[in-house]
Amino acid sequence: MADDSAHKPKDLPHSPGPAGGWGSMKGIASIYGETWASPGALDSLRRLNKPKGVMCMSCAWPKPANYSAFEFCENGAKATLWELTKDRCTPEFFAADGHTLAELREWSDHELEKSGRLTHPMKYDAASDRYVPVDWDTAFAEIGSTLRDLPREDVVFYASGHAGLEASYLYALLARAYGNNNLPQSSNMCHETTSVGLTKVIGSPVGTVTFEDLAETECYFYFGQNPGTNSPRFLHNLKDLKDRGGKIVTFNPVIEQGLVSFVDPQNPLEMMTGKETIISDQYHQLKAGGDVAAILGLCKVVVEADDAAQAEDRRAVIDHEFIQQHTTGFEEFIAYCRDAQWSEIENASGLTESSLREAAQVYIESEKTIGVYGMGFTQHEHGALNIAMMVNLLLLKGNIGRPGTGCCPVRGHSNVQGQRTVGIAEKAHLVPMDKLKQLFDFDPPTKDGMHIVDAVQGLIEGKVRGFISLGGNLVRAVPDQKRMEEGWANQDLVVMVSTKLNRSHLYPGKTAYILPCLGRSEVDEQATGNQAVTSEDSFSMINGSVGHRPPASEHLKSELAIVTGIAKAALDPSPKLKWDEWTADYSLVRDLIEYTYPDDFHDFNQRMFQAGGFWRGNPARERVWKTDSGKAVITTPPQLTSLGFEDKPGRYRLMTLRSNDQFNTTVYGYSDRFRGIEGTRDVVLMNPDDIAEAGLSDGDMVTLVTDYDRDDVERQLSGLKLVAYKLPRGTIAGYYPECNVLVPISHHDEISKTPASKSIPVKVVAG
Numbered sequence: 001m002a003d004d005s006a007h008k009p010k011d012l013p014h015s016p017g018p019a020g021g022w023g024s025m026k027g028i029a030s031i032y033g034e035t036w037a038s039p040g041a042l043d044s045l046r047r048l049n050k051p052k053g054v055m056c057m058s059c060a061w062p063k064p065a066n067y068s069a070f071e072f073c074e075n076g077a078k079a080t081l082w083e084l085t086k087d088r089c090t091p092e093f094f095a096a097d098g099h100t101l102a103e104l105r106e107w108s109d110h111e112l113e114k115s116g117r118l119t120h121p122m123k124y125d126a127a128s129d130r131y132v133p134v135d136w137d138t139a140f141a142e143i144g145s146t147l148r149d150l151p152r153e154d155v156v157f158y159a160s161g162h163a164g165l166e167a168s169y170l171y172a173l174l175a176r177a178y179g180n181n182n183l184p185q186s187s188n189m190c191h192e193t194t195s196v197g198l199t200k201v202i203g204s205p206v207g208t209v210t211f212e213d214l215a216e217t218e219c220y221f222y223f224g225q226n227p228g229t230n231s232p233r234f235l236h237n238l239k240d241l242k243d244r245g246g247k248i249v250t251f252n253p254v255i256e257q258g259l260v261s262f263v264d265p266q267n268p269l270e271m272m273t274g275k276e277t278i279i280s281d282q283y284h285q286l287k288a289g290g291d292v293a294a295i296l297g298l299c300k301v302v303v304e305a306d307d308a309a310q311a312e313d314r315r316a317v318i319d320h321e322f323i324q325q326h327t328t329g330f331e332e333f334i335a336y337c338r339d340a341q342w343s344e345i346e347n348a349s350g351l352t353e354s355s356l357r358e359a360a361q362v363y364i365e366s367e368k369t370i371g372v373y374g375m376g377f378t379q380h381e382h383g384a385l386n387i388a389m390m391v392n393l394l395l396l397k398g399n400i401g402r403p404g405t406g407c408c409p410v411r412g413h414s415n416v417q418g419q420r421t422v423g424i425a426e427k428a429h430l431v432p433m434d435k436l437k438q439l440f441d442f443d444p445p446t447k448d449g450m451h452i453v454d455a456v457q458g459l460i461e462g463k464v465r466g467f468i469s470l471g472g473n474l475v476r477a478v479p480d481q482k483r484m485e486e487g488w489a490n491q492d493l494v495v496m497v498s499t500k501l502n503r504s505h506l507y508p509g510k511t512a513y514i515l516p517c518l519g520r521s522e523v524d525e526q527a528t529g530n531q532a533v534t535s536e537d538s539f540s541m542i543n544g545s546v547g548h549r550p551p552a553s554e555h556l557k558s559e560l561a562i563v564t565g566i567a568k569a570a571l572d573p574s575p576k577l578k579w580d581e582w583t584a585d586y587s588l589v590r591d592l593i594e595y596t597y598p599d600d601f602h603d604f605n606q607r608m609f610q611a612g613g614f615w616r617g618n619p620a621r622e623r624v625w626k627t628d629s630g631k632a633v634i635t636t637p638p639q640l641t642s643l644g645f646e647d648k649p650g651r652y653r654l655m656t657l658r659s660n661d662q663f664n665t666t667v668y669g670y671s672d673r674f675r676g677i678e679g680t681r682d683v684v685l686m687n688p689d690d691i692a693e694a695g696l697s698d699g700d701m702v703t704l705v706t707d708y709d710r711d712d713v714e715r716q717l718s719g720l721k722l723v724a725y726k727l728p729r730g731t732i733a734g735y736y737p738e739c740n741v742l743v744p745i746s747h748h749d750e751i752s753k754t755p756a757s758k759s760i761p762v763k764v765v766a767g
């Protein structure tokens with residue numbers, strides 16, 4: 001029998017205080033102190049996420065049309081202040097004693113970024129093992145000439161999800177005009193499972209909800225996403241639902257504070273009185289990888305209730321008319337649900353029948369439900385199956401394409417979704433190549449390019465010889481970090497367009513350049529004046545953003561100007577490739593985007609400052625299903641977990657998590673106050689009974705060893721402190737990116753190749 005895990009919030013292990021509240025204010029203040037951000041930075045905070053202001057560079061949570069005085073959260077503020085730090089990473093920094101790359105490799109991620117904003121273009125000098133200054137023209141010319149010498153298919157153009165739509169569109173154009181579709185993006189490690197998996201079942205690569213649905217819904221079913229840390233502005237919508245009497249049912253192996261209670265830092269009365277809103281009505285601590293079984297249990301109860309209603313001539317629970325008209329696979333799935341055994345569901349999910357019945361009852365009673373998910377769903381070997389199961393649950397009651405309902409994948413980087421929309425895609429069929437041919441008069445490559453997993457494999461095997469990185473910190477973000485470091489350093493050319501120093505700069509290859517760029521909050525002055533850029537959020541809303549701060553250094557260029565600088569040097573001139581004109585006036589690039597994607601971007605320049613953004617549209621929201629069958633697909637699961645490996649004694653499922661003191665590989669500090677872990681990130685969280693059974697004690701130092709059946713590579717990480725923590729048996733947790741050495745590159749979602757960073761099979765070894 002599984003534990004009864006339907007916790008009420010009062011049973012929580014640590015009591016770190018609610019999400020939001022004074023803790024979030026202290027969090028912002030500590031970064032303000034630590035970065036020595038200029039007082040003008042506060043002006044930038046006031047302008048965050050408002051029309052003609054700066055769109056936050058942190059996460060992709062949408063910006064409401066009716067914004068409040070402070071439309072930012074703790075982490076948006078931290079990201080802004082971190083960007084506007086007074087610290088500078090100058091040529092003198094690189095020349096200083098102790099700053100060879102060999103020495104800098106000993107620094108922590110936090111220390112590297114803490115050195116401040118990069119100020120000059122730099123080039124690696126192997127003789128001194130240092131970066132030395134280089135002027136922009138020389139850098140571009142050298143990069144261009146190396147690119148011209150390299151085989152076209154051996155160069156990768158990575159993007160990390162920050163750069164605006166304009167720079168991103170031109171970046172994709174650069175790669176294609178150069179000769180490949182090697183355009184992997186951070187979403188390959190993130191929501192690629194959504195792009196592929198959600199498309200398979202509802203024909204949409206992105207979520208279907210908007211703020212209007214959030215305002216109308218009665219209920220959230222909330223899977224594997226941590227809003228308190230990763231999308232704090234969502235907490236306002238969750239609280240709003242609770243204020244309206246709605247219900248939130250959460251499934252997560254970790255009890256995350258933001259899903260427990262919240263004090264609105266923008267509400268003076270709540271701040272003064274400390275009045276908390278309880279977020280989750282039910283909190284189900286399932287095993288990592290247990291969602292398939294848990295959702296099967298929910299569906300089983302729904303089917304049972306519908307059978308009973310029909311037998312007793314009551315109103316049906318399932319929306320049969322919708323199912324009939326809009327879906328395939330229903331009969332097979334409900335037969336499967338009826339046959340499913342509770343013992344197996346309990347075993348695979350770690351939840352009891354009674355707790356799942358309690359959760360299903362909420363779903364049955366709700367007229368309008370939204371399903372939310374994040375990395376807890378996408379980063380598994382069968383991550384797409386998690387998504388398909390949640391879609392099954394929603395479809396049973398017609399909860400997609402009706403006001404107040406829908407799928408809500410919560411995206412990561414601020415423009416990660418938008419970069420895909422405007423052509424940063426390794427899959428050729430996703431891009432209107434005919435339009436590119438018409439517009440720019442060249443034959444775009446038709447062969448699919450490299451996904452990030454292919455690129456890493458290519459690096460490990462020495463097949464990738466050049467890497468351009470528009471933002472990001474790939475060496476630290478990808479699986480199999482150790483092997484990646486070696487492969488990365490074997491390349492002929494590494495070009496990193498960056499704002500801060502990070503580990504990827506420290507494995508330079510034969511030639512390496514750091515090209516420092518403006519941040520989004522800074523003035524981007526070009527020949528026609530200060531340029532605006534645009535981005536697309538999780539709800540497919542497009543927003544303009546204008547920087548107001550003086551640049552961190554007079555030597556910085558915008559991301560767009562860097563892309564066009566490389567393009568001009570690497571490509572032959574063509575009258576259709578007007579790199580200089582586009583750099584002078586970004587509105588011309590928006591015209592190109594409009595021409596290439598007319599349905600999504602009509603009247604782009606006119607609409608970009610609409611409050612709350614303009615909506616790009618989504619057929620699935622209108623119940624038009626762009627799937628093979630033209631219907632939404634109900635999926636019968638081929639297995640009960642999303643793991644892709646078997647349990648065995650001594651094998652644990654390791655989840656790699658984020659703290660609220662980091663943004664991906666950017667580590668702001670060492671306080672995970674929501675989880676009560678302070679001063680270090682080198683920890684393993686483990687259930688006390690598991691600790692005892694393994695003959696270990698709370699506080700012991702341990703080594704994690706990957707226990708992977710499909711290759712013989714040794715992967716281990718030592719120096720980790722055990723922390724007894726309320727987790728399901730067999731599920732343990734550590735931090736991303738520290739644990740990335742443990743993730744095998746071939747351990748990924750089966751259809752989208754998203755690395756399975758939330759269920760890594762590992763052993764825990766003393767010492």
Ligand SMILES: Nc1nc2c(c(=O)[nH]1)N[C@H]1C(S)=C(S)[C@@H](COP(=O)(O)OP(=O)(O)OC[C@H]3O[C@@H](n4cnc5c(=O)[nH]c(N)nc54)[C@H](O)[C@@H]3O)O[C@H]1N2
Nearest residue numbers: 224225226230251254288289374375376412413662663664
């Ligand atoms: N402050 C801050 N904000 C961020 C980021 C950041 O690093 N810091 N990163 C940004 C990016 S790029 C992204 S993609 C998003 C990521 O935001 P999230 O999607 O929230 O990602 P994670 O924090 O990695 O993990 C999400 C949750 O999944 C749970 N989980 C793990 N395994 C399972 C499982 O098998 N089932 C279920 N149901 N739950 C599981 C974990 O306990 C955790 O609460 O946030 C963005 N915003």
Ligand SMILES: Nc1nc2c(c(=O)[nH]1)N[C@H]1C(S)=C(S)[C@@H](COP(=O)(O)OP(=O)(O)OC[C@H]3O[C@@H](n4cnc5c(=O)[nH]c(N)nc54)[C@H](O)[C@@H]3O)O[C@H]1N2
Nearest residue numbers: 160189190471472473477498499500502656664665736757
């Ligand atoms: N084990 C494990 N691995 C994971 C994950 C996980 O949950 N677990 N999550 C995955 C996910 S969801 C993602 S999205 C990836 C993230 O992978 P990446 O996107 O590659 O990494 P980031 O840490 O976001 O990149 C940080 C760097 O971006 C640069 N930067 C910051 N702002 C800007 C800017 O405005 N412009 C430019 N050009 N550069 C800028 C800075 O130099 C900074 O050092 O990691 C993935 N890896």
Ligand SMILES: [Mo]
Nearest residue numbers: 190191412413
């Ligand atoms: Mo992400």
